Amino acid sequence: MNAEELLSQAKESCKKRGARFTLAREQVFKLLTRHSGAVGAYDLLDELKLIDPAAKPATIYRALDFLNKQGFVHKIESLNSFVMCHHFSECNHPVQLLICDTCGHVEEIQSSNLDLALRSMADATGFTISHQIVEAHGACQTCS
Amino acid sequence: MNAEELLSQAKESCKKRGARFTLAREQVFKLLTRHSGAVGAYDLLDELKLIDPAAKPATIYRALDFLNKQGFVHKIESLNSFVMCHHFSECNHPVQLLICDTCGHVEEIQSSNLDLALRSMADATGFTISHQIVEAHGACQTCS
DNA sequence: CGAGTAATGTTATAAAGTAAACGCTGAAAA
């Protein structure tokens, strides 16, 4: 899906939910669509400063926080960085990422088997999952 | 498994592998066995300073790095913290954690279905996994 | 022993993330 489609889809979502897709949020959203891999908050901040020299860490983190809550962006815990989600229309899907350590590309997969396996194991021990993190590091097809 | 058993097992492992289980590493290991949940590096550092007032961040991070490489300790990426592994005799097992956000307890599970589901999904896209992170947050049996 | 490697000590700093106080703004109610 291309950048414009994503953007209009995001605007649509926000309108439906009564969430405000403000300028700051849109700018960060757009910056994120330019990357196919993980981007650090401070890298993003540097990019944002080119447009808005007054931007500060809080600017980025607030925007990322919002975009994350809306499901537009995922945080990659193992890299302390962020990645655009290309499936945010499917609400609240579990996040499963394949991260290439060579080229940096991040592929989001959707395996219900994986989700099921985790849930059933949790159930078996009486654990209730509220949020799951699945991140696989390695080499993508073109890099291996 | 109790603290002494873990400790002797760790010493054993190191001897076999020709790795040096030095004093600093043993001290950090022991501190970790006292916790049933995640511990931050700097919390651990504060504890270590009671024994060794000269300890510095590098002291802890080096010890953690070693213990992690030996498989004695896992890093919890989503909490930037660390947890003792109770199954390190089973070498190189994939790490799958259930993290209770209420009481802080961390349970390590072993689901080969989960591992399989992830690997097969990766295979399908030509991705080779070198390291995987699976962390589920939520509420444990006693807290829910 | 002595050479080479592994570990530690020490200092400084980078990178990532948060807090708190305050100001602005624009849409809804009076």
Place this chain on the structure above:
DNA sequence: TTTTCAGCGTTTACTTTATAACATTACTCG
């Protein structure tokens, strides 16, 4: 229309997490 107020943004300062660089010490093996 004007008031009001919640949400958003700005700013400053700070905390937490992690690493780099380089000197020194300790261990191991020939």
